[in-house]
Amino acid sequence: MTVPVLTALPGVAEALLVAAAGRSPRLDVVRRCADLAELLAAAEAGLGSVALLSGALAHLDHDALAALRGSGALLVGVAAPGDEREADRLRAWGVDALVLAPGDDAAADAVVREVLAALARREATDPAGTTGGHIRQAGTGSPAPWSPPPVPPRRAEPASSGSRPAAPTEPPPARGQLVAVWGPTGAPGRTTVAVTLAAELAALGHRTLLADADTYGGSVAATVGMLDEAPGLAAAARAAAQGGLDLPTLARHSPLLAPGLRVLSGLARADRWPELGPAALDVVWDRARDLAAVTVVDTGFCLEEDELLSYDTRAPRRNAATTGALDAADTVVAVGSADPVGLQRLVRGLDELARRPAAAGARLVVVLNRVRSSTAGPGGERALREALERYAGVQDAVLVPEDRPALDAALLAGRLLREVAPASPARRALVGLAGLVAPVPATPAPSAGAAAGVLPGVDGGRGGTHGGRRREAAGAARRGRALVRPGRRRAAAAD
Structure with missing residues (x-):
């Protein structure tokens, strides 16, 4: 039984x-693709169970690799010899095997052996074919499920005979939590809750990313x-799509707003939503867990995923930013x-949330916002809690009283409610x-740098404290770009 292979490689490497x-008795090249579009279509x-693709392929990014992986193909990245950036990019994208482009027949035979080894690893990992994804078995028309292995790590150099034995590895540090703040249509105050929640988590001593x-x-x-404003989230997603999102890059796109609080700003124009690819955002949320103890994501309202009903090809997914954050979240704060x-x-939105298998495993905290006697009825807060318990099975909702004067003052000043x-x-x-959302009891930061959320090797000692904003305002005045109104902050992220 032969394995069908697709290739998308430049120059003599493909012919070799x-x-x-x-x-090889096991491999059969069924399509030599001229570009990424042809490779995706095949x-x-x-048509193929293995894809040999170059890291220099035009328009190749994280979303394209995710589409290829979703088709079930085993991804073998082919990097140019000596091009470490291309090799690192392919590693970051999570190819199943990484090889160097051959220059002669012997090197090409070595690449084939590596492909066969990768196939053997996949078969050993999933001999019964019971994990997710699909891959066509050569010689049959039946699909066999498959799940890709994790990103292959960079190979360690062999130790010399005189080197010291490796020290015991320390356990990896605990990763941060992701909190998705969602609410149905109708402007229930989702952004206000997300901003204030992030500010209060930072005040409790948790490094927080909003x-x-x-x-x-x-x-x-x-x-x-x-x-x-520059859309920091879009910039981070672009870096993730190109395989270049590391902690310093994510920190650069998320300036400090207050001690311990960073902000990854959103799109200034709604028509730029295609810049937030779902696969790239998954990488952003994963990196955010290393940058902050708690990441608070203000999501959209819409949970529909009917794009595939309207398109016969890969469909753009406007709601993927929301659904992806909900699926990745450890805690979902539902605001009504x-x-x-x-x-x-x-109540209807909570039922829709419960039908999402990935989000169903997250902890759910329900918030009733803008509580006031004029809309709560004769029973007041008790009536609201009884209605939630009766129709949604929610017993411990958080009720937030309406305080329009304070919220308006904070919004007009461009400052936090606290x-x-x-x-x-x-x-x-x-x-x-x-206090309910906080992962663990936090200890207040001992120094000014730590209080500002400065990360060693990431921030370079710069913080976004109030003193920093005053210096920034003075610099802006010297350059003839005065701040528009008092209390406003300027984002340091680059689009």
Whole structure:
């Protein structure tokens, strides 16, 4: 039984590999693709079980690799000899095997042996073919499930005979948590809850990252007063798609807003939503767990995934930023408005959330926002809790009182609620929410640098404290670009 192979390689390397595959009894090159579009079409049609692709292929990115992996093909990255950047990019994309482009027949035969070894590893990992994904078995028309292995690590250099024995490896540090703040349509105050929750988590001593993943109307930057906004999340997603998102890059795109609080701003224009590819965002959320103890993601409202019903090819997915964050979250904070219409939307939205298998494993915290006697009815808060328990099975909802004057003052000043009205009843309720969401008891940072969220080797000692903003304002005035209104902050991220 032969294994069908697809190739998308430049120059003489492809001819050498096709000839070497022809000498192997197990491999059969069925399509030599001219570009990425042809490779994707052939893979999605089930023509090949192995894809040999060059890291220099035009338009190749993380989303394209995810599409190829979804078709079930075993991905073998072919890097140019001596090009470490190309090899690192292929590793970051998570190819199943990484080889160097051959220059002669002997090197091509070595590549074929590596491909066969990768196939053997896959068969040993999943001999019964019971994991996710699909791959066509050569000689049959039946699909065999398959799940790709994790990203292959960089190979370690062999130790010399005189080298010291390796020290025992320390256990990896605990990774951060992801908190997705979601709410149904109708502006229930999702962004206000997300911003205040992130600020209170930072005040508790947790390194916090606030990300705006709303592809319909992102407003985190405007809420916290970031001027000259550049969409930091889009920039991070582009870096992830190109395989270059590391911690310093993510920190550069998420400037400090307050001690311990970073902001990854969202799209300034809703029509730029295609820049937030789902595969790239998965990488962003994974890197965010290493940058911050808690990542708070302000998501959109829509959970629909019917794009495939309208397209007969790979469909753009506007809601993938929201659904991907919900699926990756450790905790989902569902925000609803405390009025009859808002309660009805929240109950239906919670039922829709429960039907998502990935999100169903996350911890759910329900927040009723804008609680006021004029809409709660004669029973007040007790009536709201009884309605949630009866129709949604929610018993311990967090109720946030309406405090329009304090929230309006914070919004007009472009500052956090805890800075403008620390005694606000809305803020006190959200402090309690932060206590529920906080992963572990945090210790206040001992130094000013640590309090500002400075990470060794990432921030270079710069912090976004209030003093830093004053120096920034002075620099802006010297350059003739004065801040528009008092209290506003300027984002340091580059688009």
